[in-house]
Each structure stands twice: as C-alpha cells, then as structure tokens.
Amino acid sequence: MSKDREKQLAAEASLELVEDGMTLGLGTGSTAKFAILKLGEMVRKGLKVRAVPTSEWTHDLAQGQGIPLVDFSQVTRLDLTLDGADELDADLHLIKGGGGALFREKIVARASDRMVVFADAAKQVEHLGAFPLPVEVNPFGWQVAAEKIKALGATVKLREVNGNPFVSDNHGYILDCSFGVIKNPPALEDKISAITGVMETGLFIHICKMAYLGGKDGVVKLKPR
Numbered sequence: 759m760s761k762d763r764e765k766q767l768a769a770e771a772s773l774e775l776v777e778d779g780m781t782l783g784l785g786t787g788s789t790a791k792f793a794i795l796k797l798g799e800m801v802r803k804g805l806k807v808r809a810v811p812t813s814e815w816t817h818d819l820a821q822g823q824g825i826p827l828v829d830f831s832q833v834t835r836l837d838l839t840l841d842g843a844d845e846l847d848a849d850l851h852l853i854k855g856g857g858g859a860l861f862r863e864k865i866v867a868r869a870s871d872r873m874v875v876f877a878d879a880a881k882q883v884e885h886l887g888a889f890p891l892p893v894e895v896n897p898f899g900w901q902v903a904a905e906k907i908k909a910l911g912a913t914v915k916l917r918e919v920n921g922n923p924f925v926s927d928n929h930g931y932i933l934d935c936s937f938g939v940i941k942n943p944p945a946l947e948d949k950i951s952a953i954t955g956v957m958e959t960g961l962f963i964h965i966c967k968m969a970y971l972g973g974k975d976g977v978v979k980l981k982p983r
Contacts, residue, residue: 761878762788764972765842768876769793771977772840772970775874778806781833783866784820785841786813786859789876793840798823810836812866813859814927836870843875844889844960846882846969850875850982851943855892855960858917858926864958864965872967879973882980886943890915890934892960893950897923900931903955910949912937930957 769792776782776797784794794816801807801824808826810833811817820827841863845853852875854860867873891912895903904914917924917932924932940946947961969980 759974761880764878764974765789765876766792766972767977768878768970768972769842770796771972772874772876773797773800775838776800776805776807780807780837781828781835782807782809783836783839783841783870783873784809784811784816784825785839785863786816787842787857789842790816790840791819793876794819794823794825798825801825810866812841812862813857815857815859830869834869836866837872839867839870839873841867841873841875843877843881843966843969845886846875846877846966847884847886847943848983850966850969850980851886851964852962852966853886853889853891853960854962855894855932856889858892858924858932860892860960861894861926861928861930861958864962867962867965873965874968874970875966876970876972879971879978882971885939885941887937887940890936891940892917893933893935894926894928894930894957895933896955896957897929897931899955900933903953904933906953907933907935907950910937910946928957
C-alpha cells in the first residue's frame with residue numbers, strides 16, 4: 759500500500775468524529791488535503807459544519823469544496839481540529855510545520871476542545887527529532903534567534919524557496935532545527951519559546967488527544983500513553 763493511500767485512510771477515518779453543527783479546525787498539508795476533500799463531500803451531502811482554516815492554502819481548498827468558513831472574529835472556541843503531523847511519539851507529542859503553517863495550526867489547535875491528527879504509520883517514532891524541528895521567527899534579527907537555538911544543540915537552517923527565505927502566511931521565516939533525539943520535548947519547547955524573536959515552535963506538547971495512523975493493515979487509533 760502506498761504512503762498516500764495510508765494517509766488517505768487515516769485522514770478519512772478521523773472524520774468519524776465530525777458531528778452536525780460542529781466548528782472545526784482544518785489543518786494544512788498533503789494529508790490534511792484528503793480530510794478536506796472528504797469533508798467537502800460530506801458537506802455537499804448535507805452535513806452542517808463550519809471551519810477555521812490554518813493557512814491560506816487550506817482556506818482556498820476548503821472554500822473550493824464548499825465548506826463554510828469562519829474566522830476568530832466570529833468564533834473563539836472550536837469543537838475539533840483535524841490535522842496531520844510530521845512526527846508523533848507515544849505521548850502524542852508532535853512535530854509539525856513541514857508545510858510552514860505551525861503558527862496558525864497551534865493557535866487553532868489550542869482553541870479547540872480536541873485536536874486529532876492523522877498520518878501514515880511511519881510518522882510514529884520512539885523519540886521525536888529525526889524530522890528537523892520547524893521554528894517560526896520574526897525576520898528582523900532572525901540570525902540572533904538562530905544563534906540562540908544553535909546554543910541549545912541544534913544545527914539550524916533557514917528554510918528557502920528558489921534561493922529566497924520561505925515566508926509564512928504570518929510573514930515569518932522558518933528555521934529547520936536538527937537536534938537529533940529530543941529526549942525531553944516539553945523542556946525543549948520551553949527553552950525555544952523563551953528566545954526573543956521566536957514566534958512559535960513546531961513542538962505540540964499535550965495538545966493532541968488522539969491519532970489515526972494508516973498502515974498496511976488498516977487504521978490504528980492511538981491515545982497518549
């Protein structure tokens with residue numbers, strides 16, 4: 759079974775949690791796309807939901823599917839957020855931000871009663887850190903923040919597109935930070951967040967309540983250990 763098929767199975771399985779009348783957070787990325795497309799089908803068949811997108815990309819895709827969209831001027835509490843993950847451990851601590859939307863993704867997740875992620879089974883790891891940790895920083899003085907993150911033991915690389923800095927929807931830069939094995943994700947989150955100039959980190963600690971993992975034998979549901 760292909761990775762895309764595993765992602766699709768997991769994403770679509772998570773929609774069993776969606777109920778009529780819910781306000782949803784919709785994630786960003788290749789796996790979230792499967793959930794949004796299926797949710798669009800459900801809406802066209804009569805499901806009544808509204809959604810807060812976590813990126814301009816998600817906004818455009820969901821709008822094209824006919825999913826009613828709202829923003830935080832209209833609602834400040836969400837019932838459920840559905841999103842992908844770049845890595846997750848047994849505590850359902852996550853690394854997110856491969857698509858560059860970590861800032862908005864975390865705001866939406868924190869505003870939700872529940873955050874649920876979906877991914878292919880290979881995204882589950884014993885320890886976070888094989889995937890470089892995205893950290894969003896203000897462009898002014900980003901080099902200072904990068905040096906302070908390096909002092910925590912990381913190799914830091916500015917994310918670029920066609921030779922220019924990648925710019926997020928919030929006009930921030932992304933630093934991809936390779937720490938190797940992250941033995942204490944909550945402590946690292948605190949240390950990076952304390953650095954002036956850091957807008958947000960891709961560590962999602964004690965936020966995710968359930969994960970759907972697609973594999974060759976189907977979909978497995980996980981809760982934090």
